[in-house]
Every structure is written in C-alpha cells, then in structure tokens.
Amino acid sequence: MSPATITSAVLDVVDDWSQPLLTHYDHASGERTELSAATLGNWAAKSANFFVDELGLGAGDEILVDLPEHWQTAAILLGAWWAGTRVHLSDVDHGSLQAVVTSADRIDHHGDVDEVLVASLDPFAMGVRDLPAGITDFATAVRVHGDQYRPGPAPTGPVLDDATTDEVVRDAAAAAGAGISAGARVVTTRGWHTAADVTANLLAPLIAGASLVTVAHADDTRLDALAATERATVVLR
Structure with a gap:
C-alpha cells in the first residue's frame, strides 16, 4: 500500500521510537543535536498542526x-508534508505561495509572500529576537501546538516541486538502493538544496529505515573520526 504522505513513509518504518533517527552536526558552529524518532516526530507534528491550525x-x-x-x-x-502541502525547495513564482519558511538573513528575499516564517536554526530551537513586524518566529509559534498529529486525506497532487508522494518515495528507494538498508547508520555531508537532493540525501536513508547523521560545513579531516564515533555503516561525501 502506498504511504499517505512522505512523512508517513519516513515514520511508518520506525522500529524503536527511542533510538536516534536524525543527528545533526555543524562543524562551523560546533553543534551536535541528536533527535530520536519520537522527538523528530513530535517536532513534525507541531509543525503540521501550526500549518493547518494557524x-x-x-x-x-x-x-x-x-x-x-x-x-x-x-x-x-x-510537518509540511503531513499537512498535505506542496513543498518547493528553490525559488518559484511567489504569487503561487501561501507561506515561506526561511532564515533571518533571507527575509528580504521573500517580502512579497503573505506569510513569512523564520526558523532560528538554533540547536535548542530557541526563538529569533527583533524580527520585523509581520514576520513570524517559527520556533516560538510551533511550541504551543500539540506533538501529535492526525493527517487529513492524502494529497493526490504534487508534494515536492512537481513530484507526487508515490514518485518521491519511489525515487528515494531507488537512491537508497542496496547500499542503504534498514538498521544502517548513515553519515552524510551531501546537501539538501533541491528536490532531488532532499529525496536522495535526506529521505532515501530515512525511508529505507536507516538512521541519519548529517554534517553541515563538513571538515573532511574530522569526518573519519566522526563516522567512527557515530558507528556509521555508510559514509556519503
């Protein structure tokens, strides 16, 4: 049976909700944040509830x-996929958008979108201070929402650029291939800047049932040690 949403495809393969599902490093800032499947699911639910209810x-x-x-x-x-929305990763005609989620330094790129939401990208999801009037601090806004979500009807149209849920899940499975399987621990430095990147580098390991360690601003001289510390079975550079 096809998953109702991309989020369902990620979470339905989880065996142990207490185990790490996503670990994020940033070698430039020194951040290391580890999220269990339950914690990532809770943040996704808060995001979905915000998108739908607010x-x-x-x-x-x-x-x-x-x-x-x-x-x-x-x-x-x-959260956006759970809510049923169509997500774009690169700039599109702003007239088609209901909302944009961006960083504080890119607000000016999206001034003509009705709802501009700023993600703090803080390790502890702290809010962003001193935002211009009319700009929503996403981290603060989602905190008040429930950490469980009951999806509505499955979307039938595109959900990631022009791709449907079934197409994204199929492409993610193909990208995972035989090298990434359930139970794998995947360290990756690969980006998520396009729909194809998100499908291959974020979703493919998760939909395959692997746990993912992402490394931003990777220092190649530290990567082997990091992979050993994280007990990685696959390293993608």
Whole structure:
C-alpha cells in the first residue's frame, strides 16, 4: 500500500521510537543535536498542526522552504508534508505561495509572500529576537501546538516541486538502493538544496529505515573520526 504522505513513509518504518533517527552536526558552529524518532516526530507534528491550525494550509497549498541543512529543516519539511502541502525547495513564482519558511538573513528575499516564517536554526530551537513586524518566529509559534498529529486525506497532487508522494518515495528507494538498508547508520555531508537532493540525501536513508547523521560545513579531516564515533555503516561525501 502506498504511504499517505512522505512523512508517513519516513515514520511508518520506525522500529524503536527511542533510538536516534536524525543527528545533526555543524562543524562551523560546533553543534551536535541528536533527535530520536519520537522527538523528530513530535517536532513534525507541531509543525503540521501550526500549518493547518494557524495558517489554514492543506492539500493544494504551496510553501517554500528556503533553509540550509539542519534538523529544524527536516522537521519543517515533514510537518509540511503531513499537512498535505506542496513543498518547493528553490525559488518559484511567489504569487503561487501561501507561506515561506526561511532564515533571518533571507527575509528580504521573500517580502512579497503573505506569510513569512523564520526558523532560528538554533540547536535548542530557541526563538529569533527583533524580527520585523509581520514576520513570524517559527520556533516560538510551533511550541504551543500539540506533538501529535492526525493527517487529513492524502494529497493526490504534487508534494515536492512537481513530484507526487508515490514518485518521491519511489525515487528515494531507488537512491537508497542496496547500499542503504534498514538498521544502517548513515553519515552524510551531501546537501539538501533541491528536490532531488532532499529525496536522495535526506529521505532515501530515512525511508529505507536507516538512521541519519548529517554534517553541515563538513571538515573532511574530522569526518573519519566522526563516522567512527557515530558507528556509521555508510559514509556519503
């Protein structure tokens, strides 16, 4: 049976909700944040509840996620798909968008979108201070929402650029191939800047049932030690 959403495809293969599902490193900032499947699922649910209850978004609505690789980005993407929205990763006609989630330094790129939401990209999801009027601090806004989510009807149209849920899941499975399987521990430095990147480098390991360690601003001289510490079975550079 096809999954109802991309988020379902990620979470339905989880065996142990207490184990790490996504670990995020940033070699530039020194961040290391580890999220269990339960914690990542809770943040995705908060995001979905926010999108649906506060913004009134659902199937057919379009949002742009203009963010770098980060655990918050993963949670926002999963929440957006759970809510049924169509996600874009690169700039599109702003007239088609109901909302954009971006970083504080890119607000000016999206001034003509009705709902501009800023993700702090803070390791502890602290909020962003001193935002301009009319700009929503995403981390603060989602905290008040429930950490469980009951999805509505499965979207039938595109959910990631022009691809449907079934197409994304199929492409993710193909990208995982035989090298990434359930129970694997995958360290990756690969980016998430396009729909193809998100499918191959974020979703493929998760939908295969692996746990993922992402490394932003990777220092290649430290990567082997990091992979050993994380007990990685696969390293993707």
